[in-house]
Amino acid sequence: MSRYSKTLVFFLSLWPIYVISYQIIFNKLGPEPVDRIINHFGEWTLIFILLTLSMTPLKKITKSVEWIKFRRMLGLFTFFYASIHMLSYVGLDYRFDFEPLINDVLKKKFIFIGFSAWLLLIPLAVTSSERMVRLLKQNWKKIHRLIYIIGIFGVLHYIWLSKTIFFKPLIFLIILVILLLFRIKITRSASKI
Numbered sequence: 001m002s003r004y005s006k007t008l009v010f011f012l013s014l015w016p017i018y019v020i021s022y023q024i025i026f027n028k029l030g031p032e033p034v035d036r037i038i039n040h041f042g043e044w045t046l047i048f049i050l051l052t053l054s055m056t057p058l059k060k061i062t063k064s065v066e067w068i069k070f071r072r073m074l075g076l077f078t079f080f081y082a083s084i085h086m087l088s089y090v091g092l093d094y095r096f097d098f099e100p101l102i103n104d105v106l107k108k109k110f111i112f113i114g115f116s117a118w119l120l121l122i123p124l125a126v127t128s129s130e131r132m133v134r135l136l137k138q139n140w141k142k143i144h145r146l147i148y149i150i151g152i153f154g155v156l157h158y159i160w161l162s163k164t165i166f167f168k169p170l171i172f173l174i175i176l177v178i179l180l181l182f183r184i185k186i187t188r189s190a191s192k193i
Helices: 001-014 015-025 035-061 064-095 099-109 109-126 130-136 138-145 146-162 166-192
Strands: none
Touching: 001 064, 015 035, 035 064, 035 146, 035 166, 099 109, 099 138, 109 138, 109 146, 130 138, 138 146, 146 166
């Protein structure tokens, strides 16, 4: 796959930034602009988690290793959007007032699990380089299996946040379950060889 494909995927991955920038510039955020920004980046974080998880199944289905070349970039965009989501929440919603924020993290399960998912993304982002892959060897794979827990936490965060509107979170849950089941199938097939 040419480097142009990676460049294209990179610029396509910036789509959430284009969308929210347009909405901010042209005053299209709706009646609750803060919630719109926070939720926008939260949903896109989940989309990028699922895109990252889908690279291995796509490799298996298409019998092409080209998909794996996008996995690191998509994973880093996951961390990027998760960080914007978290910083929007802390900055726009709490105005960096950490006392009530800490109370909410400890008392509200959807905030606690969302924050936990973001914390778990940090070691994945830090160890994403080729140098870290060589340095950590087999431990690198163990660390990066956290993406499965992060995916589960992310979907639970969305479900618990939604309370009454379950359609979108349910779609994310179904896709995540399919991807995780596919991963289990791949692992079992590999162990039989």
